Amino acid sequence: MKLKALLIGLGLVASAAHAHNLVPGAPQSGPILLQGGTIHTVTQGRLDSADLLFVDGKIVAVGENLQIPEGTTVIDIQGQHVYPGIIALDTTLGIIEIPAIRATVDTNEVGNFTPEVMAHHAFNADSEIIPTIRYNGVTHAQVVPQGPLVRGQSSLMKLDSWNWRDGIEASPNGMHVTWPRTGLNTSPWERRTPEQQRNTQQEQREQLQQLFATAKVYHEARESGAQTRVDQRWEAMRSLFKGEQKLFVHADDRRQIEQILAFNEAYGFELVIMGGRDAWMMADELAAADVSVVFGAAYGLPSRVDEAYDSAFSTPKLLADAGVNFAIAYPGFWDVRNLAFAAGNAVAYGLDYDQAIAAITYGPAQILGVADRLGSIEAGKQATFIVSSGDVLDHLGQDIQHMFIDGRAIDLSNRHWQLYQKYQERIVE
């Protein structure tokens, strides 16, 4: 075993603090140079044996033979890889801790029309889960309310903060809708007939149409001054009509996606499909419509019994080939740490390696409208990146040595690492 070697490599976990006592990284105090690594810039290609200089939380220069300011801390990263911080889309990080304990669950508000709720209001910066996610290279997460129809608004959170306020990277940054199910539930405990199921689906679609129609009327009445009373729900919906937020629609079935495209013809919202299991069936259509897809099942089982065993695995490649603007997500909470591996699995099934990296960095940044500062390694952007001693997408390579968010060095310790250390003490005994 190479446990000891690992311990030394991390260098950040010498303290025996408990996970909830982890201290957020301090603001960058002086210039730092990462020297001699392989830099995956994402937007500017891959640079071997290159340096990366950042100052005051911003990237200053990337390349060879950089001019180094006085007082620069130099970190030798020869043989290691630098990537932009991984951005996890479609998560419930910080708003759920232990699903079996209701008191720790802040994901679903009452009712099926709750556009007013904002995920960051419940975001627990001290969640025990979050540090375990950082450990696998994730620096940011989109936190999304759950629910059956109009769920509410998501925020992009830095995964290292004192509280949600200083953790916000972008907020609110999306209105989330669960598209009514199409297709039939065929499980043995479904008691409704296909006809009843279709009727319910139809009713839900009509309800959704009605909600958007009313929201539009409300918005226009507010604009014209005709509506003076404020309704939190309709007020929240106005951000869509003002173009302040994108519309994220959670949908997997191709019939749902087709319905969404048709629905949006009337509204012209900036649209993101979340989930998108069947997106491979209509990749050309999605590319032509310029609709982004956040593919949520990179490790998914086939959606249907007759589908090829790798239909989910090979979806990212098919989306890339068709020119769809897409990202890979790993919806969930504790298991979001597998996001990079899921992108690696897409490579095993045909996706180009650099596209796979982009699908968890720059792609998400674009979809969330923060690509001007996050998601790639370029001068002028945030100093948010990770250093791995090996290939971050591969279990055999990933080993995060350093993480910086806005130039702040992040503690990579976590509950697991600490319990691991604690019980190693017992072996020594």
Next chain:
Amino acid sequence: MMRISTKQSLLLAGTSLLAFSVAAGAPQDQTTPVQGLHHHNPNLIAFTNATLITEPGTQIENATLVIENGAIRSIERNNRAPSGARVIDASGYTIYPGFIDPYSNYGVEQPGRATNRGRSSAPVYSNQREGGNASNAAIHAEKNWVDTFKPDSSQARNYLQQGFTTVQSARLDGIFRGRATTVSLADTLPNTAVYQTRTQHFGSFDKGSSPQQYPQSLMGSIALIRQTLADASWYQDAAGKQASNGQVEFNAALAALQNLQRSGMVFHTTNEQNLLRAHQVFSQFEIPVTYVGSGFEYARLDDVKATGAALILPMSFPAAPELSDQFAELDVSLANLRHWERAPGNPAALANANVRFAFTMNGLEKPQDFWPNVRKAVQHGLSKDRALAALTTQAAEIAGVAEQSGKLAAGYRADLVISRGDLFADGEIVSVWTQGHENSFKPMHPVDFNGNWTVSGFAPAQGEAAFSVKVTASNRLQVELSADDKKVRASNARQDDEQLRFAVNLEEFGHQGVYRFSFKHQSQGQLSGTVQTAAGEVVTITALANDDNESSSAPSTANDRQAVSYISDLTYPNVAFGRDALPEQKNLHIRNATVWTADDQGVLENTDIIVRNGLIHRIGENLSTPRGYEVIDASGMHITPGIIDEHSHIAISQGVNEGTEAITAEVRIGDVVNPDDIHIYRSLAGGTTIAHLLHGSANPIGGQGQAIKLRWGANAEGLKFKETPPTIKMALGENVKQSNWGELYTVRYPQTRMGVAKLIQDAFQQAREYEAEHQAYERMSRAEKRRMAPPRRDYRMETLLQILKSERHTHVHSYVASEVLALMDVVEQQGFRIHTFTHILEGYKVAKEIAEHGARASSFADWWAFKIEAFDAIPQNACLMMEQGVHTSINSDSNDLQRRLNTEAAKSVRYCGMSENDALKMITLHPAEQLEIADYVGSITVGKHADLVFWNHHPLSAYAQVQQTWIEGRKYFDRQDDLAMRERVAAERTALIQKVLGAGEEAQQGHRNGFREEQPTWHCEDQFDVWNQWYSAEHAHGHSHHGFGGAH
């Protein structure tokens, strides 16, 4: 005797039921005192000039059938009626023996259905006891359904209209349903209707109206049947004797099952797998069983044939899936499309395999679909003789009335079906006779007005031409009156009392108002009648047939013997990606691979493997190819042993948990292996070759496990890895103490970890005492044994005893340190060791103790946080346990992860630097050890099974993709073949979808829910009462996004 007087009033009324009343003198009334006059109606009847189908394959033309007093007196070939007989001219008619339905609930009280229980109602753990009934509410074996049988004329009518005269009947409720009776459908006294008082016992897997928790799963039902049959045999020896704990109880249910081997059983099944499962149990007890089939038997025809059992087939075929909306096919599986096409061919397939069967109306949504479906079966290749046998002789055998019903022969019951035409082509039943009484549905010699007629005696007021009457009666009687080129449709056209009547407004023809017509047959081709004018005047008229009239009721031969051809494939299993046949076993020379042996040889570069007769024969460099061996160039490939999953819930039918009683050690996953599960194939595509199928974790001692090799295409028995020693699932913690089952589930012991430990201790103590009791009995003298009852065989205790003796290995669902230590304490006191802890998320905290105890561990790579007992789980768990000498494996507990255990193992390389060789062992050699099959599998070692996986990349890497998976020298997965198969699946789907769409409305006829129940993804904690269909699980593990993935 209200019943009798009702009949008498009917007799007197003498309306259209004339035929019935004449025959009503049958001896229905032998012990009841007569009130009023004694009736002696003549009851000798002769059917002359008939075509008699006396039994399948035997047809007599121009014969006379004589019946008297409800029985057949004779069949006369000379076509003469005995004097004094009422003669019925049956020329042009065919007479069949009355049909027999051997699976019916006619005339017995119907059960209530248990209300949908679930977590919203309090659990019921015991049965209401009365009169010596069984302890389980699904057992009604003591019922003799003849005791409460009452004729029911409205229910009878549904049968009679289809030609049935006799049914074997019992209440269709529960597992042991009681003993059936075979009765006539005649509207008579029950005393007279009974043909065979007590026939076969009826049974099924479905607990029906029982409100009791146990059994909630298919395997629970099977275990209950097995225990009940053993109990019945014990009761035979024990009844009336002294047991160790007092006099042997009276048990009416067990007493009733004493002669089951003689009476036999009719057992209802819902698919061919359940038929085979039932047969496994009943054949063990040598019970002769007739299975009520499902229509799926063709899918495993050889296996069904091998049971040697007769079947009762519902004549119900599925309606096609709804496909008219765009992309509706996304909800439709190839398996269902195939079944839609082939289901009507099931009877023919069985007949060709020489399986005996009868038909039943049971399972039909609409009785009137019966004959169209029989004809459909005939179109699909079933011979008419076999079809008739299924309705007569075969059915009579099953119903225990072969000596009196099912044939036309002297002495047999006068139960007859009279049809116009061949019933198996396009004939129609005109009447059905029960015990010599007619039930008339259509007139025997109907007056036929169809055709064109020219009227004389009454003409249009204008023009030269006479009136023409055109009568058509395809679906509805229609009459059109025309003259010259004018046509008027008559209203109110109807035919009754052998008269054609209609009314027409004749203004078009120059008459004023509506005229009413009436015609009757005068002679061949001539009608006579009257017309009542608008003024009320009556004019006598006649009508002559036009020359172009077809002879009456021209039979259509359109649907006769049109050879049916199928576009669907029939594969094993009969689903997408099924195989045409099992792959051939090959002798192989695999060349130049990187071989990951998972044994002490480590990783061998540029190495050859010789596979012979399914075993690894040689491993080495540059080996020479033995003659006749197939060479595989594996340059650039990595080869590992097949992956073994210690904890899987794939390939299980109808429930993973018998989560009702706290100990259910008697239930067996091996009873419910589902060879049709696509996850077998998907897991092969991920390099897995062996899965240990485990019972869920809802009770401290759950059910017995079953290791399978993923031999996709084999049947359930063929999947079983028989070399594996017996195993069992145990469980600790939140699930077994019902922490998340809701407020009503707080009564079952145990509700705490304290109680879990004690309950388990008690169970094993009882098992010891059980053994002692059996041993004490064995030691008794013969004289003592005559007095003393033998101890009852208890499968639950027997299983626990096997555990005690380390003949059955425990796999214990466990999470936290305290419960693990407690269990090890308890079992050490009982003198045995836990074999393998599974999940064991806090194993790292007590690894030293586990190692000292001698147990092994099988864990998740990185799951945590989904409940409080998983909050201290860490991804370094495997490393810490391995480091302290606990042989550890990584399991999936998920049909998703079972496809990628290689990278799950790699997580220990990632999180705690485990060596790659050790990581590989965690999914090969170590799980083999945990199943005690390491002598056969788990590494690439000479002498072991050639279970091999070919990878295109380092096998622990995220980039590795399985290229081929072999089991014992047979190639079960090949990525190139898979790519080709996708095309084939897509093409077949497209063709079948087009066939459904092309068939239009016709495709929608049939049973609306006629497809196989889909088996869900089972999770450890899934609570599903498959009989009452309520479902509950704590599905909050952060896995929902996989849709199908799941957890522990």
